[in-house]
Amino acid sequence: MVQDSFKPKILGFLCNWCCYTAADSAGVGRYQYPPNLRTIRIMCTGRLDPVFILEGFSCGADGIFTGGCHPGECHYQVGNYEAILVAEFTRMVLETVGVRPERFHLDWASAAEAPRFVGLITNFTRKIEGIGPVGQAEGEGGDEVMLKVAAAKSAVGGMRLRTSLGNLAKDFRKDNDYSLETVRRRVAEKLGPAIKTEVGGQEILLRLKRQGPLSTADLTGKVGAGGQRSGGLPGQVGEEGAGCREGRVLVSGLTRRKQGSEPPEDGRRDTDVGKKRYE
Numbered sequence: 358m359v360q361d362s363f364k365p366k367i368l369g370f371l372c373n374w375c376c377y378t379a380a381d382s383a384g385v386g387r388y389q390y391p392p393n394l395r396t397i398r399i400m401c402t403g404r405l406d407p408v409f410i411l412e413g414f415s416c417g418a419d420g421i422f423t424g425g426c427h428p429g430e431c432h433y434q435v436g437n438y439e440a441i442l443v444a445e446f447t448r449m450v451l452e453t454v455g456v457r458p459e460r461f462h463l464d465w466a467s468a469a470e471a472p473r474f475v476g477l478i479t480n481f482t483r484k485i486e487g488i489g490p491v492g493q494a495e496g497e498g499g500d501e502v503m504l505k506v507a508a509a510k511s512a513v514g515g516m517r518l519r520t521s522l523g524n525l526a527k528d529f530r531k532d533n534d535y536s537l538e539t540v541r542r543r544v545a546e547k548l549g550p551a552i553k554t555e556v557g558g559q560e561i562l563l564r565l566k567r568q569g570p571l572s573t574a575d576l577t578g579k580v581g582a583g584g585q586r587s588g589g590l591p592g593q594v595g596e597e598g599a600g601c602r603e604g605r606v607l608v609s610g611l612t613r614r615k616q617g618s619e620p621p622e623d624g625r626r627d628t629d630v631g632k633k634r635y636e
């Protein structure tokens with residue numbers, strides 16, 4: 358049950374040409390709406406980057422609202438269509454890390470629609486009040502959720518997901534079908550597996566950095582969404598930067614030799630192995 362005293366922190370990315378102006382008009386017109394919104398003005402919802410959303414949740418937002426011009430009325434022609442794609446991608450990433458995707462909402466209001474803007478923000482704030490603080494409603498400790506969100510932020514900022522999303526956006530521009538059903542289906546098909554892999558991989562690296570060596574069993578238990586991947590990842594990472602030996606994962610020389618075990622035959626210390634592989 359959500360406490361009555363819960364006052365959600367709502368972050369709003371508002372397009373300069375429509376929603377931001379609508380918010381301004383709502384203020385001038387003395388419309389009443391919940392005071393939870395903190396606004397960031399962007400020139401177009403096409404500027405929205407999934408990293409912004411994950412950064413917002415990392416910084417403690419309980420809900421993030423993005424408001425733009427109605428479809429077909431974007432001042433940069435297709436920015437809000439791109440935002441539809443980015444929003445669906447971001448929702449999928451949030452779902453992957455166990456954050457309720459309803460915490461992120463994309464909607465439209467023109468500069469002349471102050472009452473509509475007020476309605477959208479009021480409804481969204483009420484919805485987040487009902488869901489509860491980020492982390493708590495997700496049924497995990499806040500630290501666990503934040504670790505996963507940080508992993509997702511690294512993953513969506515990485516080359517692989519950015520390139521895949523960019524390629525998908527190009528396909529959409531050719532096909533011109535941004536219906537919700539199509540966007541959902543194609544994002545799930547084209548990006549779903551890559552999201553799981555990349556986020557799972559980043560989560561493993563983050564856990565190793567923060568918590569030191571962990572057994573593969575620990576990792577597999579903790580990395581839910583990337584669990585399948587985590588079974589194979591330490592071995593793969595071993596080729597690039599970390600290795601798995603005697604049930605321990607070795608990263609950057611963070612090696613614990615089993616008591617009484619002999620040094621490697623080639624005479625190298627484990628720390629040398631870790632450093633070399635991580636370069």
Ligand code: FES
Pocket residue numbers: 372373374375400401402403425426430431432433434436437
């Ligand atoms: S200019 Fe408003 S959404 Fe593009």
